[in-house]
Amino acid sequence: xxxxxxxxxxxxYLVGALLYLYFIVTRKERGARLxxxxxxxxxxxHTVGFGLRYAAAGYTxxxxxxxxxxxxxxxxxxxxxxxxxxxxxxxxxxxxxPLAFVFSIFAAFLPGEVAELAPALNSYWLPIxxxxxxxxxxxxxxxxxxxxxxxxxxxxxxxxxxxxLFKRLPSLDVLDEINYRCLTIGFPLLTMGIIxxxxxxxxxxxxxxxxDPKETWSLITWLLYAALLHGRLTVGWRGRKAAIxxxxxxxxxxxxxxxxxxLLPGLHSYSNLSR
Amino acid sequence: xxxxxxxxxxxxxxxxxxxxRLAFPPEAMGRALRxxxxxxxxxxxxxxxxxxxxxxxxxTRQGFLGTTEVKEFLADYHAIPPEELNGYLYHYEGDEAxxxxxxxxxxxxxxxxxxxxxxxQVKDAYGYGAEFQTIGPIxxxxxxxxxxxxxxxxxxxRVASSxxxxxYAAVELAxxxxxxxSDKTAMLIGAGEMCExxxxxxxxxxxxxxxxxxxxxxxxxxxxxxFGGTPIRFDELPVHLKRxxxxxxxxxxxxxxxxKHDVEEVIRVRKNRPMFFIDMAxxxxxxxxxxxxxxxxxYDIDDLNNVIDLNLEERQKEAVKAEEIVEEEVRSFRRWLDxxxxxxxxxxxxxxxxxxxxxxxxxxxxxxxxxxxxxRKVVESLxxxxxxxxxxxxxxxxxxxxxxxxxxxxxxxxxxIFDLPEASGRTEDGDSAGTGETTRE
Numbered sequence: 001x002x003x004x005x006x007x008x009x010x011x012x013y014l015v016g017a018l019l020y021l022y023f024i025v026t027r028k029e030r031g032a033r034l035x036x037x038x039x040x041x042x043x044x045x046h047t048v049g050f051g052l053r054y055a056a057a058g059y060t061x062x063x064x065x066x067x068x069x070x071x072x073x074x075x076x077x078x079x080x081x082x083x084x085x086x087x088x089x090x091x092x093x094x095x096x097x098p099l100a101f102v103f104s105i106f107a108a109f110l111p112g113e114v115a116e117l118a119p120a121l122n123s124y125w126l127p128i129x130x131x132x133x134x135x136x137x138x139x140x141x142x143x144x145x146x147x148x149x150x151x152x153x154x155x156x157x158x159x160x161x162x163x164x165l166f167k168r169l170p171s172l173d174v175l176d177e178i179n180y181r182c183l184t185i186g187f188p189l190l191t192m193g194i195i196x197x198x199x200x201x202x203x204x205x206x207x208x209x210x211x212d213p214k215e216t217w218s219l220i221t222w223l224l225y226a227a228l229l230h231g232r233l234t235v236g237w238r239g240r241k242a243a244i245x246x247x248x249x250x251x252x253x254x255x256x257x258x259x260x261x262x263l264l265p266g267l268h269s270y271s272n273l274s275r
Numbered sequence: 276x277x278x279x280x281x282x283x284x285x286x287x288x289x290x291x292x293x294x295x296r297l298a299f300p301p302e303a304m305g306r307a308l309r310x311x312x313x314x315x316x317x318x319x320x321x322x323x324x325x326x327x328x329x330x331x332x333x334x335t336r337q338g339f340l341g342t343t344e345v346k347e348f349l350a351d352y353h354a355i356p357p358e359e360l361n362g363y364l365y366h367y368e369g370d371e372a373x374x375x376x377x378x379x380x381x382x383x384x385x386x387x388x389x390x391x392x393x394x395x396q397v398k399d400a401y402g403y404g405a406e407f408q409t410i411g412p413i414x415x416x417x418x419x420x421x422x423x424x425x426x427x428x429x430x431x432x433r434v435a436s437s438x439x440x441x442x443y444a445a446v447e448l449a450x451x452x453x454x455x456x457s458d459k460t461a462m463l464i465g466a467g468e469m470c471e472x473x474x475x476x477x478x479x480x481x482x483x484x485x486x487x488x489x490x491x492x493x494x495x496x497x498x499x500x501x502f503g504g505t506p507i508r509f510d511e512l513p514v515h516l517k518r519x520x521x522x523x524x525x526x527x528x529x530x531x532x533x534x535k536h537d538v539e540e541v542i543r544v545r546k547n548r549p550m551f552f553i554d555m556a557x558x559x560x561x562x563x564x565x566x567x568x569x570x571x572x573x574y575d576i577d578d579l580n581n582v583i584d585l586n587l588e589e590r591q592k593e594a595v596k597a598e599e600i601v602e603e604e605v606r607s608f609r610r611w612l613d614x615x616x617x618x619x620x621x622x623x624x625x626x627x628x629x630x631x632x633x634x635x636x637x638x639x640x641x642x643x644x645x646x647x648x649x650x651r652k653v654v655e656s657l658x659x660x661x662x663x664x665x666x667x668x669x670x671x672x673x674x675x676x677x678x679x680x681x682x683x684x685x686x687x688x689x690x691x692i693f694d695l696p697e698a699s700g701r702t703e704d705g706d707s708a709g710t711g712e713t714t715r716e
Contacts, residue, residue, distance in 0.1 A: 027433075157451060158566065160578045162585050167437070171454035172549065236546025239570045 002056055003112035005049025006070045010104040012042030013077065017101045020093035024168050032090035039077050039097060046074045057114045060127040062134065064115065065261060069107035072257070075138030076100040083142050087178060089170055095145035125200035129193060136189030137253050140225070143182035144250035147243035150175040154240055172239065179242050180232060187225050194218050214268035217256035224249045277318065279417060281372040282345040282364055283330030286386050289363035297353055297360075299324040304403040310352060312409050314344040319411040321418070323379075323400040325393065327386055332376060334413050342366050373417070373608050377601045380421045381428040382435065388590045389435035394425045416611065424604045431600060434593040437586035442473035444582045445553045445574070446480050449521055452551050452572060455481075459520040462486040463504070464512070464532070466494060467525025469555045469576075474502060474523055486519060488512055490526070513537065517544045525555040531562045538565040553579070617673050620686050623695045628666060632658045669693070 016038035023031030050071065053061040061067040080096040083089065153169040156162050169175075197218075198208045209215060228245040231237030237245075260268065284297065299307050299322050311320045311331065319334035331349065335341035346364060350357040367375045378384045380397045401418045404410040410418070429435055438444040453459050461482050463474050466489055474485060485504030489495035492508055499506035507515050516522070516537070526532060533552070538561075542550060552573040554561040559575055566573040574582075636658050640651050669689055676685045689695070 153451070157448070157572055160574065160581065162582060166451065171451050173452065173454035177454075236548070238547050239549065241569065 002049045002053035005045055005052065006066075007108040007112060009042045009046040009049065009073075010101065010108045012038045012045065013073065013097060013101040013104045016042060016077075016093070017097035020090070020097050024091055024094040027168060032093065035093055035097065036081070036084065036090075039081060039093070039100075043074060043077050043081065046070075046077075050074065053114070057117070059117050059122065060130070061114075062130040063117060063121055063126070064110075066107050066110035066112050068130075068134070068257070069103050069110070072134055072137065073100045073104035073107065075134050076103065076141045079135070079138040079142050080145075083178060083182075087170075087174060089174065089178070091149070091168055091170060092142070092145060092178075095149055096142060099141055099145065120204050123200060123204065125196060125203070129196045129200055132189050132196060133193035136186045136193055137257065139182045139186035139189065140246070140250050140253050143179050143186065143246040146175045146178040146182070147246035147250075150179065150243035151240065151247075154243070176238050176242060179246050180238075183225065183229050183232065183246070187229055190218075190222055190225060194222060212266040212268055213260045213264035214256065214266055217252065217260050221249065221252040221256050224252055277316070277335030277341065278369045279332065279334055279372045279413070280341050280345065280366065280368045281330055281332045281375050282342060282349070282366040283323070283328060284363045284365065285328035285330075285384070288365055293360075293363050294326070294329065296355060297324075297329045297349065298326075299329065301399075301403075305407045307352060308403060308407045308409040311345070311348050314341075314348060316341045316344050319404075319414040320409045321400050321404040321414060323397060325396045328379070330379070332372070332414070332417075334411065340368075342368070370605055370609055374601060374605045376417070376421050377424045377604055378598075380425040381597055381601065382425075383428070383594055383597055383601065387439055388587070388594060389439070391435055394422070397421065397425075413612070417608070420604065420608050420611075424601060427600055427604070428597045432593040432596045434590055434597050436593075437589055439583050439586050439590065441469055441555070441576065441579045441583065442476050444579045444586070445473045445523075446476045448572075448574065448579075448582070449477065449551055450480070452549055453520060456483075457481045458483055460484045460486065460518055461521040461523060462488070462507075462516070462519035463498065463502075464488050464522065464524040464560065465490075465526035465556065466498060467555050470523045470525040470553075471498070473553065473555070477521065477523075478502060482521070486515060488515075513541075517541045520548070520550060522550065522552045522561075523555065524553070524560040526560050528556070528560055529558060531560060533561045533565070535562045535565045535568065538562075538568050538571055542568055542571055616686055617676065620689055620695065621670050621673055624666065624670065624689065624693055627693070627695060628662055632662050 016035045019031045019035030019038060022028070023035060050061065053067075062071050076096060077100045080092065080100070084092060149169055150172060152165055153172055153175065156166045157172065197215075201210065201215075202208045224245065228237065228242060228249065231245075232242060260266070284294065286294070289297075304322065307322055308320060311317060311322070311333065316335050317333045318336050321332045323330045323332065329349075331345050333341060333345055345366075346357060346360065349355075349364075350360050375384070376397075380394050382389050382391065382393050385393050397418075401410070404414065404418075438447045449456060449459075456477065459482050461474060461477050461484070463470060463485055478485065485499070485502045486507050487495045487499040487502065487504045488507040488509050488511075489498065490509050492506065495506040495509075498504075512532075516533070522533075524532070538550070538552075542548075547570045549570040549572070552561050552565065552571070554563075554573065554575040557576065561573055561575075563573055563575065565571055636655050639654050639658075643650060643654070673685060673689060
């Protein structure tokens with residue numbers, strides 16, 4: 001049941017993404033309204049599925065690649081829905097929803113059976129550490145989408161070549177505001193995620209920091225976002241520069257999450273493809 | 276019932292000298308409308324008079340053409356020889372007239388496609404018709420339909436959505452850069468007409484404040500008063516530049532008054548908060564290279580004109596959709612008109628023979644000399660059922676033809692053989708689209 005729920009939501013994210021794309025092409029309000037409904041239903045079913053799996057497995061189901069990807073998709077759609085309500089930015093859906101769909105379909109192709117929990121993961125730090133990081137990463141995903149939208153829109157205003165997207169995309173100011181807002185939410189989450197991980201590592205592996213690839217890449221990601229936040233607050237980095245950094249930052253997030261799992265063996269190899 | 280006709284001229288068919296001679300000022304509207312309906316063949320009428328067009332919309336009586344009379348009216352009223360006028364006038368009848376009015380009100384026939392004023396002007400014209408009672412049920416419905424078509428076009432297409440004037444284009448761009456303008460400050464340098472217009476638009480778009488500067492400080496003070504802004508001395512411009520999010524410039528200076536270096540300086544002080552420069556001066560006031568600075572956008576008059584051209588192109592594309600809506604609505608109005616023509620016929624037909632029946636029943640009852648209510652009832656029901664059976668076939672074929680092509684002939688035929696008087700324009704169920712009458716069977 002929970003596996004089909006977790007995998008089945010992919011369908012809702014797909015339809016939601018298509019509806020938002022339909023909205024941005026035709027500018028028909030109905031597309032966005034229906035799209036949001038599909039995403040909302042998807043998130044609800046997904047949450048139920050997640051809860052059922054938690055009950056069935058007896059631990060927070062974020063321990064292998066299937067579970068993590070699925071939870072990541074859930075977090076992204078959740079973060080988007082909050083941002084959409086807060087900023088009334090329906091066009092954002094055309095950029096975020098496909099992203100969530102990609103993670104969701106990736107997860108859907110992985111085996112979904114509940115596995116025996118690795119002893120090292122059997123800890124109350126598991127939900128704290130992993131949930132903090134995934135929610136933070138989801139917020140960065142929204143910043144990433146807003147960054148792409150900013151670059152698309154800025155290019156049109158700067159080069160004075162207004163294409164069909166000019167009317168459809170929101171103002172530069174709002175996109176930059178989302179960039180900043182996401183940074184102020186995502187960065188503390190990322191920081192706390194790393195700190196809790198480090199504390200857990202001391203308990204589990206006997207060392208706060210062991211330069212495991214995942215740890216190294218987390219640090220790189222953290223430094224990127226720290227630089228962006230610092231630049232914003234002190235010298236007023238904003239606009240294009242901030243958008244580019246949000247995009248680069250999210251690429252680092254993705255590499256830390258997926259690249260390290262799939263390519264670089266290390267202590268964190270709970271969620272590579274072989275499992 | 277006759278048909279709707281429109282006779283008029285517009286900016287494409289007549290030069291302004293003719294248009295102004297044919298215009299109907301508001302105070303003359305009552306006299307003009309009454310004069311129009313004095314003509315024999317015209318039953319209802321509305322006059323639309325704007326600076327770009329003068330049109331007379333009228334409903335003719337059955338069997339009349341009316342066009343000639345409207346032309347005579349225009350010539351007589353304005354004392355212009357009809358031969359001179361004829362070359363400028365166009366005329367539409369029936370569906371063509373309906374379509375024309377729908378297009379005019381939807382601003383598809385305007386000089387600037389999609390400009391919004393025309394709908395208000397059509398509403399005014401309708402208002403005069405209502406005030407001087409020259410509108411009957413048909414034109415009343417026709418104009419109600421016209422307004423709903425214009426509304427449909429406005430909401431379902433983007434024919435009027437984007438700016439097609441330089442000053443509006445500037446506001447539109449400002450909105451795409453800053454989003455909400457209510458915490459933004461604009462600066463007006465110099466006093467070009469277009470700049471002032473743009474400043475006005477920015478103010479009504481919600482800009483918080485305006486700084487005004489001019490080489491002659493007195494003019495700056497005067498303009499600032501007008502805008503409710505703050506005057507600034509021209510030599511203090513560099514100091515105050517950092518306060519402005521939007522800069523509108525049109526001075527007569529022969530060289531750049533704001534150079535790229537100045538912009539780099541001020542954007543650093545502003546910690547990269549974006550700036551939008553609108554340069555309406557020729558020769559230009561602001562170094563176009565300043566556009567290369569991050570978070571700075573510099574538009575000159577040509578750039579804005581390019582934006583407008585693009586918007587006009589979009590309007591043209593949207594106009595195709597709008598024309599489809601108009602066609603659809605013309606068909607729907609046609610159906611309503613047709614049904615109208617059948618309905619009054621059926622009503623008069625029934626009414627006439629109900630009267631005949633009542634008279635005959637009374638006669639029969641008195642001849643029988645029977646006060647017995649049963650006898651009266653029997654005679655009455657005999658008459659009713661006879662009447663219903665006889666009228667059933669003609670009424671049924673009228674109704675069947677309500678949506679068909681030959682209804683006009685059929686209506687005329689029925690009226691002829693049953694010897695019905697000319698239909699009154701008013702029907703009891705003027706708003707229902709179908710044939711309201713029900714047969715009692």
